[in-house]
Amino acid sequence: MSENGGTTLVEAVNLALARELERDPSVVVLGEDVGVNGGVFRATAGLQRRFGEARVLDTPLAETLIAGMSVGLAAQGFRPVAEIQFMGFIHSTLDQMLNHAARLRNRTRGRLTCPMVLRAPFGGGIHAPEHHSESTEALFAHIPGLRVVIPSSPARAYGLLLAAIRDPDPVVFLEPKRIYRALKEPVADDGQALPLDACFVLREGRDVTLVTWGALVRETLAAADTLAGEGVEAEVIDVATVKPLDTETILASVARTGRCVIVHEAARSGGVGAEIAAVLAERGLTTLLAPVVRVTGYDTVMPLYRLEHLYLPDEARILAAVRGVMEYA
Amino acid sequence: MSENGGTTLVEAVNLALARELERDPSVVVLGEDVGVNGGVFRATAGLQRRFGEARVLDTPLAETLIAGMSVGLAAQGFRPVAEIQFMGFIHSTLDQMLNHAARLRNRTRGRLTCPMVLRAPFGGGIHAPEHHSESTEALFAHIPGLRVVIPSSPARAYGLLLAAIRDPDPVVFLEPKRIYRALKEPVADDGQALPLDACFVLREGRDVTLVTWGALVRETLAAADTLAGEGVEAEVIDVATVKPLDTETILASVARTGRCVIVHEAARSGGVGAEIAAVLAERGLTTLLAPVVRVTGYDTVMPLYRLEHLYLPDEARILAAVRGVMEYA
């Protein structure tokens, strides 16, 4: 799809949307500027031209409505895939997602269901304006009845988005926009979904387990490479589905390595990393040879872009944390 | 204030509101039905009659507005104390609380500030209708720039609410409605605030640390009594301010006891208990003699009232967890 053979993450999103629009007439794409404009990040580029205005709809500027009407469409058997333009504007969907999307099946004992996807680009690092760099996945990850899925590569974006759209329950699908175009890899548009609710072990290692998701998978893998040069073999786990958590994979890995560093961009307190560390403290305690360390955004407001580099965890911080953990006797 | 000398928690809230309305002309109370009706739980009973319609305002039925206009009032030097009728309806304030209330000071480098309080009754156990039993404090506790405060007794409700109103920054103040009237104690209406950002150690003990907040403080204290009869001395910590967390008190306690059970009503995954357990895994690991156990609501939707007793943690579950932790070798 791209000049030099590879596919970017945002192109993979586009491929997955097109594939499902093609395959399943109940799929509709909706959101602000998703039509003619193809989305402010081009995730929906060309879809309206190809599938028509009835399948790819520009909505009025109203996020609560976007989430709420998706509930209505989904209850009627459609599979709405709604885009929220930036995660900073997703918070007014919380009422609908928590009170309705996540509960419709349970409330009606399965009579009505809510197979919807709420997509949003998230995270910092692209020098964007205020409110355009949020990472608030933990808010959604606390809500029973939801799934929260975060891809970290083009291939996983493709396969996980297919899975999210096909899933019979509501999925919040968060796309790390910092790597929308930063990396390319061959993506076969073969309609093969990847499993939800499962971590991906991206690198095996016996010395320490690095647990992460989204854009920071890149820095974490780079750190693992650097560590390998120092004789430390790090296992790298991409959590991918942060709700519900595949704790078994993480526990099994830490049972082998005895050490765990969790890396995420969101503010530390109450981030998804807290849940992972808590699970280790509950069910992996005896396997721990060192404290569980979190390398995360600070408990501050994401700063405007001039200082955002200070906020974002980077390879150096990951390395420092891992070295600390390794030295721990 | 009450027949038999004691003051209930909801009466203590009322006393604190009246005290601050009296003391500080910049305090205004607003919300749905807070005026003539005195609030659906009577927390604002009599205040409009006493302080007038300019100080105690019924708003239109619009939670986003209630939070957002409070930001405007606060920026103008008022100290709005807004009531959200039930926590189930608080989620549409999240956009305003996260994007504005929590950020106004930071965004303007201190030029404008946001000394507002958003009060809401929360939690289950009163056989209320759907959406009237939520415990979603973790959503707010993840937001940098906010404080989240939860009293667990009439005296602490009084003292902490005074502190919240006097605090120069936004505070989400969550009132455990299950114990609004369930217990009474003498409350001196002396205008003495209690400290924010600090846990209360309600009971000292050397064997295990029980960490909790809100309505479940009662069951936890009861469990501690039962345990004392079995020769287990439990320390009971009421976290009170769940954001920011007073981790020092918790760490110090666990350093002494070596064991920790966390009790909360909210869904387990990503609850505030996760952050506490994570802090123990990071900074208290060597002091832990047993896994950190969480006794919490399930990762399910709070059921309608007929089955809510199955959802709510109770003394039996606390006891079972503590006994498990104590037996751990």
Next chain:
Amino acid sequence: MTTVARFTVDYTRFLDPSGKAVAELPAFARDPASLVALYRAMVLTRAFDARAVALQRTGRLGTYASTLGQEAIGAALGEAMAPEDVLVPSYRETGAQIARGVRMSELLLYWGGDERGSRFTGPREDFPVSVPVASQSCHAVGVALAFRLRNEPRVAVSVCGDGATSKGDFYESLNAAGVWRLPLVFLVNNNQWAISVPRSRQSAAETIAQKAVAAGFRGEQVDGNDAVALRAVLEAAIERARKGGGPTLVEALTYRLCDHTTADDASRYRPAEEVSGHWAEDPVVRLRNHLVAAGAWRKAEEEALLDECARTVEAAVAEYESLPPQDPASLFDYLYAELPAALREQREALIRGGGGDE
């Protein structure tokens, strides 16, 4: 300065409070016998309401929201909607729900704190009660859009109260329905109160109907205690929507003769005289008077009807009370289509009898 846009709001009433026709009746109403069904539905709703309140008072039901004084709305809506249409209700649409085939035992289950009350065996696509006011308007937009996308001649009806019209999601929904000219009717039960907040403190708009002006479509007022007017206006709005004429906002002007819910004590905030004054507008009496005057209803029929309603309601109560509680596992079994592995342990722990905290 030139005038670039003009709007009006119309008001419809056919029967005055005494039941006398004040305008030429619509076709369906000229044969008074055809109004009997409307009347019967209102009486049944009132009987159910009274029983539900009584059950709550004796601890056999949870908090309940009566529709006393507002029965004409549900009865008329029940007749105006086609079975294949979809109702998206708030918590005060008991009458319409019954009329559409939700079992009374299901309604009791819902208010009795049991999720099975929302697994309707009747109108399978109707939405369950929405407690967060106005939030359901957005769902109705999605439902109506689904009809449009599938080219089905069906209509969604979203119902909420006067207080709910202050909420942003109400307006977002109106606006979207206008943009897409959706087959969607917004019905507002303007019962003058939102718990303790009177209509005058809820909005400075002279009418609720005019809120549709903001969204570019028709809003109209109707006497909400006049079942004939309600049925006529709702039928017209629904048929217009069905034929591609777009949405309508219908404001039904009525009065909440009851407390907000059984958890409320309205005497704290409104004078008894205001309430008793509104009893003169009682929609049930109004239609009965009309039928009696037309010779279409007699004392014996009234007695038989009351008797029948009492029996129907009693049977529903018996059904409600005979149903064993749900299994504890039900807390988990409807959360997702398939239980995620992460939740298996919690479910097992719950079944074992609570705990299972690791």
Next chain:
Amino acid sequence: MTTVARFTVDYTRFLDPSGKAVAELPAFARDPASLVALYRAMVLTRAFDARAVALQRTGRLGTYASTLGQEAIGAALGEAMAPEDVLVPSYRETGAQIARGVRMSELLLYWGGDERGSRFTGPREDFPVSVPVASQSCHAVGVALAFRLRNEPRVAVSVCGDGATSKGDFYESLNAAGVWRLPLVFLVNNNQWAISVPRSRQSAAETIAQKAVAAGFRGEQVDGNDAVALRAVLEAAIERARKGGGPTLVEALTYRLCDHTTADDASRYRPAEEVSGHWAEDPVVRLRNHLVAAGAWRKAEEEALLDECARTVEAAVAEYESLPPQDPASLFDYLYAELPAALREQREALIRGGGGDE
């Protein structure tokens, strides 16, 4: 059926696109010299905008939202508001912000990703830019209520775009302002586009002004490229509000001649001819033509003004670029009045150079 409410929306224009008066001018405009200030403000805004866009293109500024074609709004608002009033802006009020005394270097700082840009040294109670569209309307309600509670003759002005009027918080704010008859003017910059969504797809309402009908107060349209009309209408609305006459919604009909922001490419979704057609309405040219025709403006003055604006803007750029970046600790130092103990370690770790992850 009777009509129970009627509404109209008026439209005001004084100058036609060529600058000719089409109606009797308001008092302030009869002396054309008095319009020069208005004109100068517009030209300065345009100069600033052009420079900001250029800075962005060369990587010296972040994403920027130009106001090209919409300069009359900010200039007129700047004149209509009193210094003690409070502006509650969106991100496209550069003109009004400059007119109210926000330093251009501060504006550059904000768009340059530096929080100090919102610590205005000028209008100290004005709100900073609000990025989440319409959310600021709620703040304006609070500000206006504060004025009312303190009995101050001050007015809040909330500004947003046409797209923002689809959001629920916009409506919640209108409704509350209506209920309390607040000293609050809602100004909508209807530039016909919300990024790629045209006005016609945003709402079926014939005018944005009529959205005020939903809230029970006056809404009016004004030619948003006619600075004279804008000033007249805004002054009247603000003075009415100041005197207790309640809120007004003013819809300024204009056109976004620029891309949405520097991150946008509008050619993807709107034809070049549409844009070039709207250049004929250019508010700057319109007022200049008017002044020139009235003999109140000459070529030399124009040249001097352009020169002066260029120098003023350049000085602001120099000031912006000379400011050293904020201290890393600034990430923590404005979060709370006093840093909570729980954050001390994180702050220290950051100062030490990142990390400090335990």
